[in-house]
Amino acid sequence: MRHSMSRRRPALAGLTALTLAAAMCVPAGVMAQDEPIQSGGTLVVAADGTSFPANLNPAIATSNGVVYISSKVVEPLAEAGFDGLQPRLATSWEGSDDGLTFTIHLREGVTFSDGQPFTSADVKFSAEEVWSKLQSFGRIVLANLDRVDTPDPLTAVLVFSKPTPASLIENALPVVTAVLPAHVYQGTDFAEAGGDSPLNQQPVGTGPFVFSEVRPGELIRLTKNPTYWGEGEPYLDEVVFQVLPDAASRAAALETGAVQATVFSGVPRLDLQRLDALDGVSITSTGYEGLPYQITLDFNHRNPILGDVDVRRAIRQALDPQLVVDTIFLGQGASVATGPIPSTATDFYTEDKTLYTFDTAAAEAALDAAGFPRGEDGTRFALRLRVAPFFPETVGTGEYVKQALEDVGIAVEIVAADSSAAYQTAVYTDHDFDLSINSPAYRPDPAISTTILFQGGLDAGIPFSNQWGYANPALDQVIADGLTTLDTEARVELYREFQRIIADDLPNISLVDFRFTPAHRDQVRNLGDNPRWAVSNWSNVWLAAE
Amino acid sequence: MLPPTLSFILRRLLHGIPVVLIVAVGVFVILEAAPGDAVDAYLAQLGGGDASLAADLREQWGLDRSELGRFIAYLTSIVTLDLGRSVAVGGSVVEAILTRLPATLLLMGASIAFSASLGVLLGGIAALRRGGMTDGVLTLGALILNAIPGFWLGLILIVVFVVWLGWFPHAGFGSINGPRDPIGRSLDIAWHLVLPVTTLGLTYMALYLRLMRGAMIETRASTWVRAARARGLPETRIVRRHMARPALLPVVTMLGLQAGTMLGGSVVIETVFAIPGLGSLAYLAVSQRDLPLIAGVVLAGTVLVIIVNILVDLSYARIDPRMTDERLRTGVG
Numbered sequence: 096m097r098h099s100m101s102r103r104r105p106a107l108a109g110l111t112a113l114t115l116a117a118a119m120c121v122p123a124g125v126m127a128q129d130e131p132i133q134s135g136g137t138l139v140v141a142a143d144g145t146s147f148p149a150n151l152n153p154a155i156a157t158s159n160g161v162v163y164i165s166s167k168v169v170e171p172l173a174e175a176g177f178d179g180l181q182p183r184l185a186t187s188w189e190g191s192d193d194g195l196t197f198t199i200h201l202r203e204g205v206t207f208s209d210g211q212p213f214t215s216a217d218v219k220f221s222a223e224e225v226w227s228k229l230q231s232f233g234r235i236v237l238a239n240l241d242r243v244d245t246p247d248p249l250t251a252v253l254v255f256s257k258p259t260p261a262s263l264i265e266n267a268l269p270v271v272t273a274v275l276p277a278h279v280y281q282g283t284d285f286a287e288a289g290g291d292s293p294l295n296q297q298p299v300g301t302g303p304f305v306f307s308e309v310r311p312g313e314l315i316r317l318t319k320n321p322t323y324w325g326e327g328e329p330y331l332d333e334v335v336f337q338v339l340p341d342a343a344s345r346a347a348a349l350e351t352g353a354v355q356a357t358v359f360s361g362v363p364r365l366d367l368q369r370l371d372a373l374d375g376v377s378i379t380s381t382g383y384e385g386l387p388y389q390i391t392l393d394f395n396h397r398n399p400i401l402g403d404v405d406v407r408r409a410i411r412q413a414l415d416p417q418l419v420v421d422t423i424f425l426g427q428g429a430s431v432a433t434g435p436i437p438s439t440a441t442d443f444y445t446e447d448k449t450l451y452t453f454d455t456a457a458a459e460a461a462l463d464a465a466g467f468p469r470g471e472d473g474t475r476f477a478l479r480l481r482v483a484p485f486f487p488e489t490v491g492t493g494e495y496v497k498q499a500l501e502d503v504g505i506a507v508e509i510v511a512a513d514s515s516a517a518y519q520t521a522v523y524t525d526h527d528f529d530l531s532i533n534s535p536a537y538r539p540d541p542a543i544s545t546t547i548l549f550q551g552g553l554d555a556g557i558p559f560s561n562q563w564g565y566a567n568p569a570l571d572q573v574i575a576d577g578l579t580t581l582d583t584e585a586r587v588e589l590y591r592e593f594q595r596i597i598a599d600d601l602p603n604i605s606l607v608d609f610r611f612t613p614a615h616r617d618q619v620r621n622l623g624d625n626p627r628w629a630v631s632n633w634s635n636v637w638l639a640a641e
Numbered sequence: 642m643l644p645p646t647l648s649f650i651l652r653r654l655l656h657g658i659p660v661v662l663i664v665a666v667g668v669f670v671i672l673e674a675a676p677g678d679a680v681d682a683y684l685a686q687l688g689g690g691d692a693s694l695a696a697d698l699r700e701q702w703g704l705d706r707s708e709l710g711r712f713i714a715y716l717t718s719i720v721t722l723d724l725g726r727s728v729a730v731g732g733s734v735v736e737a738i739l740t741r742l743p744a745t746l747l748l749m750g751a752s753i754a755f756s757a758s759l760g761v762l763l764g765g766i767a768a769l770r771r772g773g774m775t776d777g778v779l780t781l782g783a784l785i786l787n788a789i790p791g792f793w794l795g796l797i798l799i800v801v802f803v804v805w806l807g808w809f810p811h812a813g814f815g816s817i818n819g820p821r822d823p824i825g826r827s828l829d830i831a832w833h834l835v836l837p838v839t840t841l842g843l844t845y846m847a848l849y850l851r852l853m854r855g856a857m858i859e860t861r862a863s864t865w866v867r868a869a870r871a872r873g874l875p876e877t878r879i880v881r882r883h884m885a886r887p888a889l890l891p892v893v894t895m896l897g898l899q900a901g902t903m904l905g906g907s908v909v910i911e912t913v914f915a916i917p918g919l920g921s922l923a924y925l926a927v928s929q930r931d932l933p934l935i936a937g938v939v940l941a942g943t944v945l946v947i948i949v950n951i952l953v954d955l956s957y958a959r960i961d962p963r964m965t966d967e968r969l970r971t972g973v974g
Contacts, residue, residue, distance in 0.1 A: 137817065137818060139817060145912075145921070145924065145925070145928075146729075146921075146925045149683075149728065149729060149730060149731030150683070150731070289683065289698070289728075289731075290683065290728060290731035291726055291728075291731045291732065292731075295731075296731050296732075310740075310917065311730050311732075311737065311740060311741075311917065312730075312741065312917035312921050312922060312925065313813065313814065313915075313917040314813075314817065316817075335817050337812075337813065337817065337915070338915055338917070339812055339915045340912040340915060340921065341792070341796075341912050341913045341915070343796050343799075343913075344796070344799060344811060344812050344913055344914065344915060347796075347799050347800065347803060347804050347811050348811045348812060350804050351803055351804055351807065351811055353810065353811045353812075354811075513927075513928065514927070514928035514929070514930070515681075515928070516679070516681040516928070516929065516930045517930075519681045519684070520681045523681075524681070556695045556696075557695075558681070558684045
């Protein structure tokens, strides 16, 4: 026994040496777990876009362009995690069997950054006065909210007038429920003043950071909230969002280390490979799994040609989304979409529906059969295409769609928009378009911001909603049922039906599912540790020495 | 009776009023032709909204009025200098402009000074060496710099002096955690302005170089220079007083004309170097369809150009003794 042990020892020693040697070859970033956390320092993030939104209150303004800043200051009840929801201001929650109440148990010992305790009164105020009234997603998800009861300071009960599925509320927690302090906001004019109210420009919350300096057009500085509830958190002293309007200077800033991270579309795709090859800089789309976007081609159904489902199907066959993935997205973080729910949303996604392939011959035959043969000049009909100027990828896809449709005899005129506002008015208010390239974001439940893109009978002028002149009573019924069906299985089945109807009827075409691939310096630790990282609170982010 | 200089300034300011009004009307017409208003831009930030919210906001922000009504409100705000509140930045327009003004003034002032003085110096040298190697190299070099787009030159300077050499900061108007004391802060800002000023200055230098060179060649052949030579004046004195000084006049005229152009050029440079100036504010105002803010930027820009031109006219008198106060007053000369 002894003998054999002593014989084994050198072998073991050798193995250890090997492991050690192997470990030393591993780049520092991979060993993050074993490193001692270093507190302090300033994380400088290149702000996405050329300016800051005026209204930064995430309880009201829910676009990702707002929340990636304010999520550090105002926290939701729960945050998305790779294995289900992570509790934040709530520790647990449960819906009643009849769907008429949803009880939320709140975290003890949490204070707002002004030192006042966080209680159920704040949830009541936020839900009743802000989420369900002033926030576009809250108005859908909490449409049937009657009131919030507060039996004790740490329990809030949402009471609904109609059955509301608990799974919908759960899915919406990370998106809808940023909690504002009632004692600060109640009785002020923040609701009417919009972006002109200081309480919306620099909102107050329970988060790990507080607004400390806003230099318009230049930077927003968040500093550590010393009374934050998270043990030892946050690790950073400051988070600074710096406006760097030019994409090339953003890349240079990252290269020199003046900026440690970019978010969303911060770096042009063409630059990503070059940056990734640099020492100390990496690219990743980890942390953006829960922030999927799509490129869609929307039809104006008021145009009788596009009101014809056979034409819409032919247009789908004339397009090759894989080419968009390969050339415009450079194959990075993008895949061919099959419908409004991205394939990464595995809880709702189904492939059991009509799937289309790229087939120009079939497209031409279908257009002939639909009564639109090529004319003398080879053109069947002409359409005007408006392209959302949101991302370089939307603009590129617009160019592609024009070329592809012209191949099958559809003349396309691209109508350029200098700004988002111009595009939005033309499409959402004036309905002055035939085709439109858009890039909707998908959120954790189809009911939050996806079904509204297909719901009929909405007023004109609502951005990011069905302004296509499309109405399908069968689809509307499914959308309505999805908001009140309590059984999770039955609800999922409803959204599969939703996808099937859309795949058949093609009210619009989902071309590409994509997520962003930002670049960052390797020294940023815990980056991308949850699927909605850019819009989470960054309380555990720290900077290693370089 | 006002002293002539003061009355001249007043008269020039009064002349500026129709200029401001014409520019203001032009901007309004162009914006009206473009789709989208401030409410659309704001709702995009919110991530959505419904028709009643949009209607409420339009009423609150005075956008539900007719075109004429909006035009009158816009014109009134300019005439009464009551610029109101900006939707895009969320606050008073005057405040937004005043925070952005110093950066633009510094950038423009330093760039004009840099490009004009370097242009005058090199133009003078080129004129004295007319037809020689130096002349050829200087003239060609300036032309090439003039032909290069400013943003490209800026990026190249960033790559060389920031990424490779690490001598200057990459962007911004001062360090994020820079010194707070006045001297430290000034030095910090100056350090940040080196590259943008160089970029803007170099692209505009060719004009001054060519002007100075042409004017110097002319004065060099003039009768008064021949007379000065005949009197046996030292060459340096001839060059400075009799050749360079009169040759400066067209350069100074150009300074005034260029101020407007440079304000436009600085928009691009402000973008590349992330300087929060009037240029980026103008871009924000237009893209967010923020009429009060646009009115403010137009007003500020126009007033700035008018003031520069007044300064230019005043400096004539100092450079050219022939320009008397009398001529200033009558505007002849």
